Amino acid sequence: MLKKNFEEVEAKIQAACDRVGRKREEVTLIAVSKTKPVELIQEAYDLGARIFGENKVQEIVDKYDELPDDIAWHMIGHLQRNKVKYIVDKVAMIHSVDSLRLAEAIEKEASKKETVVDILIEVNVAKEDTKFGVMPEDAAGLILQISKMPHIRVRGLMTIAPFVDNPEDNRGYFRRLRNLAVDIGENKSDNVTMSVLSMGMTNDYEIAIEEGATMVRVGTGLFGARSYR
Numbered sequence: 266m267l268k269k270n271f272e273e274v275e276a277k278i279q280a281a282c283d284r285v286g287r288k289r290e291e292v293t294l295i296a297v298s299k300t301k302p303v304e305l306i307q308e309a310y311d312l313g314a315r316i317f318g319e320n321k322v323q324e325i326v327d328k329y330d331e332l333p334d335d336i337a338w339h340m341i342g343h344l345q346r347n348k349v350k351y352i353v354d355k356v357a358m359i360h361s362v363d364s365l366r367l368a369e370a371i372e373k374e375a376s377k378k379e380t381v382v383d384i385l386i387e388v389n390v391a392k393e394d395t396k397f398g399v400m401p402e403d404a405a406g407l408i409l410q411i412s413k414m415p416h417i418r419v420r421g422l423m424t425i426a427p428f429v430d431n432p433e434d435n436r437g438y439f440r441r442l443r444n445l446a447v448d449i450g451e452n453k454s455d456n457v458t459m460s461v462l463s464m465g466m467t468n469d470y471e472i473a474i475e476e477g478a479t480m481v482r483v484g485t486g487l488f489g490a491r492s493y494r
């Protein structure tokens with residue numbers, strides 16, 4: 266089941282790359298393992314997966330201890346400032362930075378632990394009331410302020426597109442995020458690159474790849490439906 270799912274997602278990523286003339290290596294698959302038990306994650310690891318996405322601090326901390334060291338954990342969920350300290354030296358990237366205060370908390374904890382953290386700025390590109398993320402027009406200003414923090418590297422942008430029946434409906438939002446990254450990239454601040462575009466989930470990752478995604482975050486398509494406790 267898991268093997269077949271990974272093969273299916275892999276084939277779809279390759280096909281999306283082919284459709285727009287992109288190289289497969291330009292797209293990183295993040296296996297979103299939130300709510301899934303370590304046994305299942307170990308199975309995915311044994312199939313070759315090394316990059317996993319989680320959205321809760323406690324789950325990252327627990328799984329980090331139980332699973333192999335060479336896993337790159339990506340924090341993709343909303344992050345509270347008082348919990349930054351638990352994961353700042355455990356994660357390869359934080360995708361969900363959307364305020365100066367959160368960035369300041371990351372800077373402080375990263376400095377204490379003498380590490381440098383790669384982050385993405387989460388943009389609420391569809392301006393949905395229910396979503397976290399900075400408004401598109403505020404992203405450049407926020408990044409300029411964060412660029413002065415020596416223990417943070419801004420690597421790009423992330424978005425969670427609206428939940429839609431037809432993934433084509435999200436194409437415009439993905440395009441908007443890419444254009445925003447291009448605009449911000451022209452500012453050329455220290456500690457800032459716009460090389461990562463984290464966009465696309467199970468429902469819409471193929472469209473996201475066609476529109477330039479460099480990281481897709483796929484949960485259900487790999488691990489099956491989630492049951493929340």
Ligand SMILES: *Cc1c(COP(=O)(O)O)cnc(C)c1O
Pocket residue numbers: 297299320341342425466467468482483484485486
């Ligand atoms: C859960 C989650 C995903 C994966 O969602 P699926 O629809 O299961 O692929 C991707 N990104 C974020 C931020 C998530 O919280």
